[in-house]
Amino acid sequence: MALIDIVSRRSRLDRQFDQLRRLEEAGALRAAGGSRFVRKFLNNRLAVIGLTVFTVILLMSIFAPLLTPWDPTKINLRAIAQPPSPEHWFGTDKTGRDVFARVLYGGRISILVGLGSALVSAAIGVIIGCYCGYVGGRLDTIAMRVSEAIMAFPEIILVLMLVSIVGQSLFNIMAIFILGGWCGIYRLVRAQMLSLREEEYVLALRSFGLNRGLISFKHMLPNALGPVMVNITLSTAAFILAEAGLSFLGLGVPLSMPTWGNILNVAQDLAVLQNNWWLWLPVGIFISLFVLSVNFIGDGLRDASDPTQQG
Amino acid sequence: MLTYIIRRILIIVPMAVAVSFLIYLGLDLTPGDAVSHMLDPTRTVDPEKLAELRHALGLDSPLIVRYWIWLTGVLQGHFGYTLTGGVPISSLLVDRLPATLELSGTALILSTILGSILGTISALRRGSATDNVLTVVGMIGVSIPEFFFGLVAIVVFALNLNWLPVGGRLLPSYDSYWDHIPNLIMPALVLSIMMTAGVMRYARSSMLDALSREFIKTARSKGLPEWRVNLLHGFRVALTPVIVLVGFRLPILIGGSVIVEQVFQWPGLGNLFVSAVRNKDLPVVMTIALLSVVLVLTVSLIIDVLTAVIDPRVRLGA
Numbered sequence: 001m002a003l004i005d006i007v008s009r010r011s012r013l014d015r016q017f018d019q020l021r022r023l024e025e026a027g028a029l030r031a032a033g034g035s036r037f038v039r040k041f042l043n044n045r046l047a048v049i050g051l052t053v054f055t056v057i058l059l060m061s062i063f064a065p066l067l068t069p070w071d072p073t074k075i076n077l078r079a080i081a082q083p084p085s086p087e088h089w090f091g092t093d094k095t096g097r098d099v100f101a102r103v104l105y106g107g108r109i110s111i112l113v114g115l116g117s118a119l120v121s122a123a124i125g126v127i128i129g130c131y132c133g134y135v136g137g138r139l140d141t142i143a144m145r146v147s148e149a150i151m152a153f154p155e156i157i158l159v160l161m162l163v164s165i166v167g168q169s170l171f172n173i174m175a176i177f178i179l180g181g182w183c184g185i186y187r188l189v190r191a192q193m194l195s196l197r198e199e200e201y202v203l204a205l206r207s208f209g210l211n212r213g214l215i216s217f218k219h220m221l222p223n224a225l226g227p228v229m230v231n232i233t234l235s236t237a238a239f240i241l242a243e244a245g246l247s248f249l250g251l252g253v254p255l256s257m258p259t260w261g262n263i264l265n266v267a268q269d270l271a272v273l274q275n276n277w278w279l280w281l282p283v284g285i286f287i288s289l290f291v292l293s294v295n296f297i298g299d300g301l302r303d304a305s306d307p308t309q310q311g
Numbered sequence: 312m313l314t315y316i317i318r319r320i321l322i323i324v325p326m327a328v329a330v331s332f333l334i335y336l337g338l339d340l341t342p343g344d345a346v347s348h349m350l351d352p353t354r355t356v357d358p359e360k361l362a363e364l365r366h367a368l369g370l371d372s373p374l375i376v377r378y379w380i381w382l383t384g385v386l387q388g389h390f391g392y393t394l395t396g397g398v399p400i401s402s403l404l405v406d407r408l409p410a411t412l413e414l415s416g417t418a419l420i421l422s423t424i425l426g427s428i429l430g431t432i433s434a435l436r437r438g439s440a441t442d443n444v445l446t447v448v449g450m451i452g453v454s455i456p457e458f459f460f461g462l463v464a465i466v467v468f469a470l471n472l473n474w475l476p477v478g479g480r481l482l483p484s485y486d487s488y489w490d491h492i493p494n495l496i497m498p499a500l501v502l503s504i505m506m507t508a509g510v511m512r513y514a515r516s517s518m519l520d521a522l523s524r525e526f527i528k529t530a531r532s533k534g535l536p537e538w539r540v541n542l543l544h545g546f547r548v549a550l551t552p553v554i555v556l557v558g559f560r561l562p563i564l565i566g567g568s569v570i571v572e573q574v575f576q577w578p579g580l581g582n583l584f585v586s587a588v589r590n591k592d593l594p595v596v597m598t599i600a601l602l603s604v605v606l607v608l609t610v611s612l613i614i615d616v617l618t619a620v621i622d623p624r625v626r627l628g629a
Contacts, residue, residue, distance in 0.1 A: 145329075148326060152326060152604045152607055153604055154561075154562035154565040154566045154603050154607065155562065155566055156565075157566070157569070157584070157603050157604075158600070160569070160588045160596070161588075161597070161600045164588045164591055164593060165340065165593070244459075245456060245458060248570070249570070250589070251585070251588055251589065264462075270465075270470070273462060273465060274466070274470050280462060284455075284456070284459040284463075287456055288454055288459065291454040292451060292454035295450055299450070
């Protein structure tokens with residue numbers, strides 16, 4: 001009967017707290033905060049432009065088969081290096097492949113590499129950072145040392161070094177990006193958790209007897225998510241640029257697969273640069289526009305998630 | 312101060328040793344060893360003699376012993392030989408280093424000067440059209456891939472206008488720094504664009520921070536002219552963290568120069584690195600990787616010490 005005794009002695013504040021927790025679990029409290037966040041984000045003109053461009057390019061890549069009748073890998077020797085025409089919007093390359101189709105289908109791989117690597121490395125970084133920041137201990141020391149060792153390498157040197165060991169493939173490139181990418185988010189989340197750990201609400205939750213996992217992932221993590229979202233967008237931009245650079249050198253995703261960087265690979269040839277502008281200029285503009293839009297979104301998220309900036 | 316420096320070194324040295332061990336592991340995975348490169352491949356050799364030779368060279372000793380031999384060699388400048396051609400790596404590095412230093416040094420200076428000037432203008436005209444335009448231009452600067460910038464520059468200035476050479480570094484019979492300048496302009500500018508944008512952003516917020524301090528009000532209330540307040544009082548304070556930031560941009564600089572050297576066929580270390588990766592010449596790849604890590608760690612140590620010299624809170628707090 002001791003249990004009932006404790007329940008009946010719960011105070012008014014306890015009931016209020018339970019009420020709040022129920023609301024939070026139902027997602028009702030989140031909605032109020034969300035609308036304010038969205039309002040701030042939508043007030044930022046550049047961020048809205050960025051989001052629009054981002055969505056348009058993303059949809060164009062996803063629905064590529066609906067937008068172009070051409071196959072991006074099909075060689076057509078009767079239409080070699082043709083300038084743009086109503087039939088081939090961005091012309092054709094040296095083996096007669098339609099460049100517009102290659103840019104659209106290439107976007108699929110490039111965006112997959114950028115966004116995919118950023119999301120996976122963020123997930124890894126958040127899980128390790130959240131646990132290590134709150135609980136600490138030996139795992140934290142190990143993770144800290146490993147991340148310091150990885151971050152001592154300039155990014156492109158690390159990537160190229162690993163490429164020369166494990167070889168080129170889509171999976172390897174993404175795995176290498178993730179290996180180099182989780183450290184930044186891990187350290188960010190860890191630092192956030194270290195400061196949140198001292199907040200009074202965490203102490204309150206501890207005194208209610210919630211377990212550490214619940215406190216750190218359910219109650220502390222949402223407060224650390226603003227910077228994480230900003231970091232995800234910025235690392236998406238960085239990974240897309242890195243993939244483009246690597247593939248331009250011919251050391252990224254295998255050349256048989258169209259990506260934005262691989263399309264630009266032909267531009268190492270001065271004759272192409274001089275005479276066939278449609279082979280490199282449109283795709284370069286596509287990459288730049290996409291990365292720019294992601295950066296604008298990141299900037300908008302930073303302003304919107306920062307409570308010290310009212311908008 | 313001395314204890315602070317020693318403490319920082321005690322953190323960095325084990326890190327460098329750990330990284331060098333990982334790099335040695337990567338090297339060790341390369342198929343073939345020194346003996347297989349010393350032999351004439353057309354003749355068959357008695358396996359027992361091979362084993363004897365390996366033993367004499369210490370190649371059959373445990374990994375940790377071989378690592379120690381390699382490490383002591385590296386510390387004395389013996390980096391081994393390239394797989395393609397068998398040239399000593401140290402002589403290759405000596406050949407390529409001046410070109411890389413010339414390019415990255417120029418880009419570093421250019422981006423620091425341009426970035427702090429633009430950032431300061433942006434901060435002084437906060438919220439104006441100039442500020443907004445500079446912010447957006449900075450954003451565009453970090454969004455366009457460096458190699459694409461390079462390609463556009465080559466097409467416009469080298470192929471169409473014929474103002475500058477397409478790439479390379481040395482024209483025959485010209486070999487002083489000034490003779491390189493026509494070749495240097497494009498790669499250095501392209502390499503500095505991304506960093507300039509970064510410095511500009513940082514200088515802007517640093518300058519805004521400095522301008523909101525009390526001593527600026529004091530300077531104004533003394534009746535100093537506005538330019539004196541901004542430049543002598545504000546800019547000087549804002550500049551210190553910007554200079555410190557120079558070191559943190561080193562990894563970006565190294566990464567950028569790898570790609571820019573390739574675009575402009577600049578015969579530096581980045582170019583060497585990329586061709587080594589292409590030829591799977593692991594000894595060269597690993598040596599350059601190791602040197603870049605050592606460089607980054609050393610510079611971060613120097614920055615930590617400099618920051619501690621400037622700001623006593625750092626050395627007392629940490």
